[in-house]
Amino acid sequence: MAADVKGDNQLYDDINVTPMLDLAYVLLVVFIILTTASVQGVKVKEPVTTATKNLAKPQTRAITVTRDGSMFLDAYPVTLESLQEGLARYKAANPSLPVVIKGDADAQFEKIMAALDICKRLDITEVGLVTKRAQ
Structure with missing residues (x-):
């Protein structure tokens, strides 16, 4: 029973960063798509x-x-x-x-x-x- 209590309160040595990387990749793709979609030609100062x-x-x-x-x-x-x-x-x-x-x-x-x-x-x-x- 002492082993179970120790197992529940054990400190973690590493952090799972996979969900954070997934989010970063999705944000990167959205940024790339929005940036290229906003380019509509050559900017000039109209009269x-x-x-x-x-x-x-x-x-x-x-x-x-x-x-x-x-x-x-x-x-x-x-x-x-x-x-x-x-x-x-x-x-x-x-x-x-x-x-x-x-x-x-x-x-x-x-x-x-x-x-x-x-x-x-x-x-x-x-x-x-x-x-x-x-x-």
């Missing part, structure tokens, strides 16, 4: 305007021009030639392809005009400019 209209449509393609003049189609870096090829592919799949141009307020206007010119050559008529609503 401010008072007249805005919501141009969100399904299958809208975004052309982004950053401050340093880099161009992106959706979130992929492109040159003017590859931009035209990519838009031509999308236009072949969807004849009424909507496109928005998202240019940084400090971007080179020449690059934005080049993107507009490509849209005109490909007969893309639904083109919008992304701006920030004035307060």
Whole structure:
């Protein structure tokens, strides 16, 4: 009977960390999924305007021009030639392809005009400019 009492009050030499590791792995996976899901393109500072209209449509393609003049189609870096090829592919799949141009307020206007010119050559008529609503 003395042996039973000693067995119940025995100190543990180690701690079972398996449940804690399981929780850590689940939290890591959730963090990775949420982080990659929140990336929606290239961040730019939009110009401010008072007249805005919501141009969100399904299958809208975004052309982004950053401050340093880099161009992106959706979130992929492109040159003017590859931009035209990519838009031509999308236009072949969807004849009424909507496109928005998202240019940084400090971007080179020449690059934005080049993107507009490509849209005109490909007969893309639904083109919008992304701006920030004035307060």
